Amino acid sequence: MLKLLNWVPLLPFFGFLILTLSSQGFSRLLAPWVGIGSVGISALLVFLIGFEFQHGPMQPYRLVMGSWIAIDGLSIPFGLYLDALSMTMLYVVTGIGLLIHVYSAEFMECDPGYPRFFAYMNLFVSAMLVLVLADNLVLLYLGWEGVGLGSYLLIGFWYEDRDNGYAARKAFVMTRIGDTALALGLLLLYTQLHTFDIQSLMLQAAHQWTPGALIAIVSASLLLGGAVGKSAQLPLQTWLPDAMAGPTPVSALIHAATMVTAGVYLIARTHELFILAPTVQFAVAMIGVVTLLISGCSAIVQTDIKRILAYSTISQIGYMFLALGVGAWSSAIFHLLTHAFFKALLFLAGGAVIFCVHHEHNIFKMGGLRKTMPLTFWSFMIGSAALSALPFTSGFYSKHEILLAAFDNSSVLWAAGCLGAVITGIYSFRLVFVVFFGSQSPVVEKKFGRFMSTPLILLSILALFGGMLHIPLDSVFPAVFYPNHEHPLVSAITVAAPLLGLLIAVLFYLNGTVSAQHLANFKWVEPIRQFLLTGWGIDSLYDSLLVQPFKLIAQHNKNDAIDRPYLGIAWLSRKLHCMASASQTGRVRWYAGSMALGAVVVIAIGLLS
Amino acid sequence: MEQGLLLSAMLFALGLLGVLVRRNLIMILMSLEVMLNATGLAFVVAGSRWGQADGQIMFLLILALAAAEVGVGLGLALHIFHRFATLDADSINEMQG
Numbered sequence: 001m002l003k004l005l006n007w008v009p010l011l012p013f014f015g016f017l018i019l020t021l022s023s024q025g026f027s028r029l030l031a032p033w034v035g036i037g038s039v040g041i042s043a044l045l046v047f048l049i050g051f052e053f054q055h056g057p058m059q060p061y062r063l064v065m066g067s068w069i070a071i072d073g074l075s076i077p078f079g080l081y082l083d084a085l086s087m088t089m090l091y092v093v094t095g096i097g098l099l100i101h102v103y104s105a106e107f108m109e110c111d112p113g114y115p116r117f118f119a120y121m122n123l124f125v126s127a128m129l130v131l132v133l134a135d136n137l138v139l140l141y142l143g144w145e146g147v148g149l150g151s152y153l154l155i156g157f158w159y160e161d162r163d164n165g166y167a168a169r170k171a172f173v174m175t176r177i178g179d180t181a182l183a184l185g186l187l188l189l190y191t192q193l194h195t196f197d198i199q200s201l202m203l204q205a206a207h208q209w210t211p212g213a214l215i216a217i218v219s220a221s222l223l224l225g226g227a228v229g230k231s232a233q234l235p236l237q238t239w240l241p242d243a244m245a246g247p248t249p250v251s252a253l254i255h256a257a258t259m260v261t262a263g264v265y266l267i268a269r270t271h272e273l274f275i276l277a278p279t280v281q282f283a284v285a286m287i288g289v290v291t292l293l294i295s296g297c298s299a300i301v302q303t304d305i306k307r308i309l310a311y312s313t314i315s316q317i318g319y320m321f322l323a324l325g326v327g328a329w330s331s332a333i334f335h336l337l338t339h340a341f342f343k344a345l346l347f348l349a350g351g352a353v354i355f356c357v358h359h360e361h362n363i364f365k366m367g368g369l370r371k372t373m374p375l376t377f378w379s380f381m382i383g384s385a386a387l388s389a390l391p392f393t394s395g396f397y398s399k400h401e402i403l404l405a406a407f408d409n410s411s412v413l414w415a416a417g418c419l420g421a422v423i424t425g426i427y428s429f430r431l432v433f434v435v436f437f438g439s440q441s442p443v444v445e446k447k448f449g450r451f452m453s454t455p456l457i458l459l460s461i462l463a464l465f466g467g468m469l470h471i472p473l474d475s476v477f478p479a480v481f482y483p484n485h486e487h488p489l490v491s492a493i494t495v496a497a498p499l500l501g502l503l504i505a506v507l508f509y510l511n512g513t514v515s516a517q518h519l520a521n522f523k524w525v526e527p528i529r530q531f532l533l534t535g536w537g538i539d540s541l542y543d544s545l546l547v548q549p550f551k552l553i554a555q556h557n558k559n560d561a562i563d564r565p566y567l568g569i570a571w572l573s574r575k576l577h578c579m580a581s582a583s584q585t586g587r588v589r590w591y592a593g594s595m596a597l598g599a600v601v602v603i604a605i606g607l608l609s
Numbered sequence: 610m611e612q613g614l615l616l617s618a619m620l621f622a623l624g625l626l627g628v629l630v631r632r633n634l635i636m637i638l639m640s641l642e643v644m645l646n647a648t649g650l651a652f653v654v655a656g657s658r659w660g661q662a663d664g665q666i667m668f669l670l671i672l673a674l675a676a677a678e679v680g681v682g683l684g685l686a687l688h689i690f691h692r693f694a695t696l697d698a699d700s701i702n703e704m705q706g
Contacts, residue, residue: 586702588637592628 001052004045005080006065008090009129011042012122019119028115032105035118039101039125043094050087058084058475060199062135069138076196081135085476088333089132089265092340096257097125099455103348104249106451107355117157117247124150128258132265136196137186140266144182144230147259148175154254155246167245174239178229182266185222192219202272211276220277223270224284231263231317234291238539240314241298244306248351251306256313256347257340264320264336271329271477285325285409289416292318294536296423300430301532304361305350308431311535312387313343315420319402322417328405329477335398341466342386342395345459349379352456353435356446363431367438377436379456384428386463388498389421396495397467403494407487414490418497425501426508433509613654620647634689634696638682645675 015038019031053061065078082090101121108117127146134140156168190196192215193204209216227233232240243255254260267274267284274281292315299311316339323332353376357366370377386395399421407414531537583594624647627640649668656664690696 584705586705588698588701589629589632596625596629 001048002061002082003063005049005061005063005082005133008042008045008049008094009080009126009133011038011045012126012129014038015122016119016126019115019122022115031115031118035122036098036101036105038122039094039098042125042129043098046090046094049082050091053082053087054472058472076136076138078139079135079197080133081199082133083476084471084473085265085268085333086132088337088471088473090129092261092337093125093128093132093258096340096344096459097128097253099458100249100253100257100344100348103252103351103452103455104247106449107249107351108247111247113157117154120150120153120157121250121253124154124254124259128262131262135198137189137198137201138196140198140269141179141183141186144226144262144266145179147254147262148172148179148230151175151243151254151259154250155243157246157250161245164245167239167242171239171243174236175229178226178236178263181222181224181229182226185219185226188215188219188222198269202270205276206272209276212278213276216273216276217280220270220273220280221283223266223273224280224287227263227266228287229263230266231260231321232314233263233287233317233321234294235538237291237295237314238535238542241307241310241535244304244310248306248347248354251310252344252347252351255310256343260313260317261320261336261340264317264324264332267321267324268329268333268477271324274324275327275478281325281327283325285322285406285413288318288321288323288325289413289420290318291315292322292420293416293423296420296427298532298535299427300423301529303363305353305363305366305431305435306347306361308363308427309343309346309350312346312424312427313339315424316343316387319399319417319420322406322413323402326402326405326409326413328402330471330473331398331401331405333473334471335395335402337469337471338386338394338398338463338466341459342383342393342463345379345456345463346383346387348452348456348459349376349383352376352448352452353380355448355452358446363434366435368436370436373436375453375456379460380432380436382460382463384432386466388425388428388501390425390498390502391495392467394463394466396498400491400494404490407490407494414494418493421494421497422501422504425498426505429502429505430509433505437510610654610658613657614651617647617651617654620644620650623647632697632699634686634698637698638679638686641682642675642679645671645678 015034018034022030060081060083063080063082065080067075068078069076101118104117104121108114111117124147127143127150129143131140131143131147134143152168152172155171156165158164159168186196189201189205193201193208195201195204205216229236240255240260244251246255274284295311295314295318299308299315302308302311316335320332320335320339323329323335353366353369353373354361356373356376357369360366382393386393389395389399403414403417403421406417534540621644624640624642624644627643628637631637631640649671652664652667652671654664656662656667686696689701693701695701
């Protein structure tokens with residue numbers, strides 16, 4: 001069964017090819033079958049492979065699909081590498097991917113670009129599978145760029161709207177900054193260690209470099225740059241909220257469950273390198289903490305349902321970075337897994353709300369949806385509970401692990417993480433209370449059917465009980481030493497933090513004991529709200545710091561000296577053209593005369609020479 | 610011998626002059642005929658000088674060419690007259706750069 005591993009990324013790719021190459025009318029009928037079928041079979045394969053893998057010796061398995069680049073001394077194969085880490089990622093990508101594909105079959109049904117949607121989704125899933133299965137950094141980079149392409153295509157899926165195209169380009173360019181760092185990083189690793197194979201790279205690095213060596217720090221920072229761009233962490237996080245311009249299933253699959261966690265996967269995959277560079281590892285933790293606080297605060301004031309979820313995604317990935325930074329590798333992957341469950345659930349439920357209230361995104365124009373949409377309400381409730389890590393939901397287990405690991409490392413990191421948990425509680429239940437409680441109720445125009453409700457139910461179950469899953473990552477990561485004497489007060493505060501957030505949300509948005517309206521009356525509140533609403537003004541900061549100066553330079557540089565000769569050539573040929581064109585008078589006699597003159601000249605030359 | 614070539618050259622020059630100075634399309638076509646015949650005459654004269662039949666064969670070919678040319682040319686002239694109601698070559702100058 002393990003031999004069939006190569007079909008896991010290939011099947012969605014074939015799905016993409018079939019959907020792209022077949023004609024419009026044909027593929028419209030075919031689209032859901034091919035789109036869901038390819039991912040479905042590949043998910044089935046993953047589960048069979050996973051069963052065999054976990055009941056086997058848990059040895060890493062390698063499969064070479066063929067040679068990609070083979071130049072003198074350098075050979076890069078299409079090599080797949082399966083260990084517990086990539087197995088976990090396979091479960092996430094194909095399992096969640098399948099549920100989201102099924103959901104999209106109904107969600108996107110009336111869209112004219114239905115086949116195109118499934119083609120792009122299949123392309124994305126295939127690239128993501130290549131990314132997590134790659135055994136060398138170049139193949140990983142291929143998948144890394146492939147998911148970037150898929151993300152770009154799907155954010156700009158409704159390309160008729162200029163804003164969507166802008167959002168797609170923004171996401172592409174912002175992640176490209178990180179990707180450049182990643183490319184430099186892997187080339188640097190190659191020049192130092194003469195191989196692209198991840199496992200031997202890590203082995204040699206640990207062998208040859210001393211901890212804290214400059215080369216280790218530089219290469220780890222470059223890889224971190226790539227991870228920061230892809231995972232939308234500070235300072236490259238501004239693309240993710242805009243990426244919500246894409247269809248909601250896309251946000252669920254790419255911008256919540258899979259692609260944005262690729263950075264976490266990359267750091268976990270190359271964790272030996274980060275252990276060799278403790279400063280960079282600490283930077284990972286700091287980036288995570290700062291990002292989770294900043295984006296959490298932004299999430300509190302957003303009014304667009306999808307933007308709230310986007311900021312919350314950035315914040316939760318901040319937790320994963322925090323876990324990576326404090327060396328709790330498996331906790332980070334565990335949080336990645338549970339986050340994929342509950343965030344995909346939240347996005348799909350949010351999509352169902354948007355679907356039913358006729359594409360309204362503003363949460364304050366919703367309200368009282370609890371009675372009209374009970375299934376969506378309960379899924380959203382479960383998702384929010386897991387997101388804010390209320391006890392006994394899946395998010396609780398993973399976040400608790402992360403925060404305790406952070407406490408071992410530094411109490412400041414832990415305190416910031418707990419503050420973040422309070423904020424998470426506030427914004428997630430603010431969302432629930434505003435959308436589903438209250439009196440005002442918009443007209444629910446449509447009902448959705450089985451294709452959309454089944455994924456919601458399955459994901460709800462996973463989001464509730466996903467914390468019980470035991471992922472056997474001990475074979476991949478170095479054992480983390482957890483102190484036995486767990487501080488009871490620390491544990492208590494960690495558990496209580498989200499509850500405090502919930503309480504605040506209840507007071508503000510359910511009870512009305514403290515009204516947010518009342519708070520808005522203070523003069524100093526509004527500027528802060530605006531500041532947070534724009535994501536701490538980072539977009540305008542980049543605009544004035546980078547975009548405007550660049551435009552200014554470009555403006556000045558538009559007519560430089562080098563252009564002159566080329567402009568001269570253009571001028572000369574235009575003049576020649578005018579002259580030649582003037583000789584074409586349209587008069588027959590003029591032509592006959594010129595021919596006679598020409599003949600005389602030619603004959604004269606012939607006679608006289 | 611020389612007289613023949615001289616006559617042919619004069620005819621050719623007259624024909625060319627006609628093509629260049631006449632404005633009526635029919636007259637231009639007729640002048641072209643004169644030029645063709647001048648060439649034919651030159652061939653015949655040259656053929657008789659070398660005592661070979663090639664010159665006369667060439668003249669037959671030129672006759673066929675001239676017939677074809679006149680057929681096409683008159684057809685075009687007819688069409689132009691239908692379309693522009695004039696045969697003045699100078700006033701039909703729409704195809705200019």
